[in-house]
Amino acid sequence: MNVYERYAPFIQDYIYRSGWRALRGVQNAAGEAIFGTEDNVLLTASTASGKTEAAFFPILTLLDEDPPHSVGALYIAPLKALINDQFGRLTELCQEASIPVTRWHGDVPQSQKRKLLRKPAGIVQITPESLESLLINKHMELPSLFCDLRFIVIDEIHSLLRGDRGLQTFCLIEQLCATAGCDPRRVGLSATIGDPEAAGRFLAAGSGRRTVIPRFDGGKEVWRLSMEHFFNTAPQADEGTPSAPPEMFALEAPTDTAPKAADPGIGYIFEHTRGKKCLIFTNSREECEAVCQTLRQYCEANHEPDRFLIHHGNLSASYRESAEGEMKDDDSRMSVCATATLELGIDIGRLERAFQIDAPFTVSGFLQRMGRTGRRGNPSEMWFVMREDHPEPRAMLPEMIPWYLIQGIALVQLYIEERFVEPPRTGRLPYSLLYHQTMSTLASCGEMTPGELASRVLTLSAFRRVSQDDYRLLLRHLLELDHISRTENGGLIVGLTGERIVNNYKFYAVFRENIEYSVRSGSEELGTIVKPPPVGDKIAIAGRVWVVEEVDHKKRVVYCTLVKGNIPAYFGDVAGDIHTRILEQMYRVLKEDTSYPYLMGHAVYRLQDARNTFQKAGMADLPLVHLGGNMWALFPWLGSYAFLALERFLKLRCGQRLELKGLHSSRPYYLQFTMKATESEFFQIAAEEATKEFDPLELLYPKEVPVFEKYDEYIPEELVRKGFALGVLDVEGMKQRVLSWSSSSLTAGSWENVR
The missing domain is CATH 1.10.10.10 (Winged helix-like DNA-binding domain superfamily/Winged helix DNA-binding domain)
Known part of the structure; x- marks a missing residue:
């Protein structure tokens, strides 16, 4: 099929005006799948490869040739920012064909929504939560809105594969189709799918169609990657000797310096962002606020203009949109401190590099963040900055390992060596x-x-x-x-x-939320926080510090004024979900003597030091290490949910026989405890208990009701316990690992290959 010739004339004109010389592989493959079949389609291609156009060129062609009697295509995205970004591109694309594009989310004026309700047509862009609201509040309008719906496009589908939000999205799709009497095809888009077949089954669930996954040559991925390690105080791992930059950055010298006594890791970021447009990713909103505050203080100390912005989910729309607008300006030299809110799909123009502070939880997250750079013909570029405090003089063995550094290397190597990305999380009881x-x-x-x-x-x-x-x-x-x-x-x-x-x-949202207070300064909406402090205390939000003038608990509003200073922020707890494959790769990183070309000076020395610790402690041979006296450390190399099952298994199934006490967990890296049993008795007893048939419910404490998801508090205790035991705890993964230990006592080092 000549896909270009199959496109509608207005699509061909758009391609000509854009100066494209040829269609990309993903666009040819998507055209053949959408034009040539009636199946669902899963498009997996690297960031900035043109997936959105690949999907919508043929979809819009079909809608133009046979105009539907209602909305023709529904575009579902996980973030409002992504919808806002795609809105302009789709509007320009559809303008000539007079196909309307309507955004439908919480920040969109009601007048635009009423216009769609009066005359349903074109494309609707929506988040899962706004789709939930639409189904509840406009139920009677659904047949007229969607009776002739032809396509549902789900962007960044990988972000919906491992939690309740994804299951909610597909529940809503099934309910929408049943209510409106339509049978649309589904098109999933993602740059980070590790198991396309499993993702294809997830996409197709309840649709009655199979999923086509087009294969094509996506070209060679080119990365510019560096990873450096910093202790938060001197000396550094290589005793303070300045490290030469890696070869890929050899021509660049810092053009500015951080203030004296600056935090070494944050100072390093400060030094390498001047004159460049960068993203600085953190793993939490609290850390995002702290980093932005510190970088702004360094600007002030150096008597230079503020060059840092901030973007996370608790900020007001005006703050987020200001940061997004600055990123899209190719002439901008501002940098943005961000969380996952800028991780997904937004076109942020000519971004020169991304920084990642510490390791993200997932390979998928790493790839998405890496993919923010490297657009418009440039290679993707990320600088990891791993930070830790010096271990205390009396620190136990587990605290001597730089876990974030090892985790970061493992994430990178898993993808480079195996193209591993976290698969859909199935088998739960939601x-x-x-x-x-x-x-x-x-x-x-x-x-x-x-x-x-x-x-x-x-x-x-x-x-x-x-x-x-x-x-x-x-x-x-x-x-x-x-x-x-x-x-x-x-x-x-x-x-x-x-x-x-x-x-x-x-x-409308199924993810857990904290009780939030709106924060205002005069007429300006700053964002939201949890647990507001009393009047007179300070809060951190929008990368600055504010003093609280008034707290209205009834309206949940905090009134404040801007002050100078530096304090920690708090937005509520967010748990990480780390896959077992990442922990197994961390074991290999420590065990092997492989060198990694992206490691910089401090990181090379810190990794070698960690490997020496690993070997001397005997961690390469067996997972149980004697710390002295009755104190032991266990390194199971298991992901979050299998690790959680192991904690409970040792306490509740083995604890009495081992005379185990004082179990301390640093999930998912290690467990520390005291026990009266010997090393051989530990492995024997653990294997015996793992061999026995037992109900996973036995890994819950008496009368325990482990509220894990947002609405668990409204569910019968019996179902909460059952859902946690059978749907959250990875009991089988835990059992396999425990049983592998008993054989490893005879053949040391063999257990890590067990899946």
């Missing part, structure tokens, strides 16, 4: 989402019999592992709580207590 979709269905549809409700909810692909008995138990519990009520006719409706939950805008 009872929290089940509650949410039950309440959402009743709120949108009104009174239903229990049978009708079950047929609407339990048939969704996300709940294939949930039994009818479990659902009856949930419904009875919700009746007791008055979250749902029974009518005189025997039907079910949302109860008075349930209405207070469903009618709150935060109901």
Whole structure:
């Protein structure tokens, strides 16, 4: 097929005006799949490869040739910023064909939404949460809006593969299609899919179609990568000797210097951002605020203009959009401190380099952040900055390992060597989402019999592992709580207590949120925080420090004024999800003597020091290390959920036999504890207990109700316990590792190959 000739004339004109000489591989492959089949399509290609155009060129061609009688394409994206970014590109593309593009999210004026409701047509761009709101509040409008929906495009689909938000998205898609009576094809887009076949099955769930995954030559990936390590105080790992920059940066000398006594790692970033447009990624909003504050203080100390902006999910729309606008300006030389909010898909123009402070949790996150750079023909460029305090003189062995440095190397090597990216997380029991979709269905549809409700909810692909008995138990519990009520006719409706939950805008999201207070300075909206301090204390937000003038707890508003200073921020806890493959690769990094060309001077010395510690402690041979007396350290090299299962297994199944006490966990790297058993007894007892058949529920403490997801508090305790034991804890992964230890006591070093 000549894909270019198959495109509509207005698409061909757009390509000509843009000066393209030829279609890229992904665009040819996508055109053949979308034009030549009736299947779903999963497009996996590197960042900035043109995936959006690859999907929409053929979609818009088909919509232009046979105009639908409603909205023709629904574009779902995980972030409002991504929608705003794509809106301009799609509007320009569709203008000549008079195909309207409408954004539908919380920051969009109601007038634009009313216009779409009056005349449904074209493309609608929406987040999962706004789609939930649409299904609840505009349920009667769905047939007229989407009766002839042809395509659903899901951007950055990898971000939806491992949590309730992704399952929610596909529940909403299935419900939308059932209500509107449409049968659209699904098109998934991502730059970071490790197991395309598994992702393709996830994309197709409940659609009745198979998924085509086009294969094509995506070209060679070129990276400029460096990784440096800093102790937060002198001396550095190589005893303060200045390290030569790696060959790829050999022609560059710092044009500025950080103030004396500056934090070495942050000073290093400060020195290498002047005159450049950069992103500085952190793993939390708190760290993002702290880094931005410090960098701005360095500007002030050097008597130079502020050249740093900030972007994270707790900032107001004006702050976020200002940072996004600055990034899109090719003449800008500002740098932005950011979290994952700038990780996904937004076109930020000619970005020269990205910095990553410490290691991200996932290979996927690393690749997305790396992919922010390298657009418009330039190679992707990332500088890792790993930071740690010097271990205390009496520090135990586990604290001598630079975990973030090893994790960063492992993330990079896993992708380079194996092209590994985290697969979809399947096999869970999403009872929290089940509650949410039950309440959402009743709120949108009104009174239903229990049978009708079950047929609407339990048939969704996300709940294939949930039994009818479990659902009856949930419904009875919700009746007791008055979250749902029974009518005189025997039907079910949302109860008075349930209405207070469903009618709150935060109901639309299934991810956990903290109770947040809006922060204002005069007429300016700064963002939101949790746990506001008393009047007179200071808070950190928007990369600056403010003194609290007033706290209105009823309206949840904090009024403040700008002051100088530097204090930590707090936005609530966010847990990391680290895959077992990453921990296994960390073991190999420590065990082998491989050198990595991207490591800079301090990092080379720190890695060698860690490898020496690893070898001398015998960690290469067995995972259990004697720390002295009755104190032991266990290095299981397991991901977050298998590690969590191991903690409980040792305490609850083995603790009494081992006489184990004082177990301290540094998840997911190591466990420390005291025990009376010997090393051989530890492995023998652990293997014996792992061989026994036991119910995963036995890894919960008596009367424990481990609230893990957002709506677990409204679920029967029996289901919360079951969902945690069977859907969160990776018991099988834990058992495999424990049983491998018993064989490794005879053949040391063999266990790490167990999957």
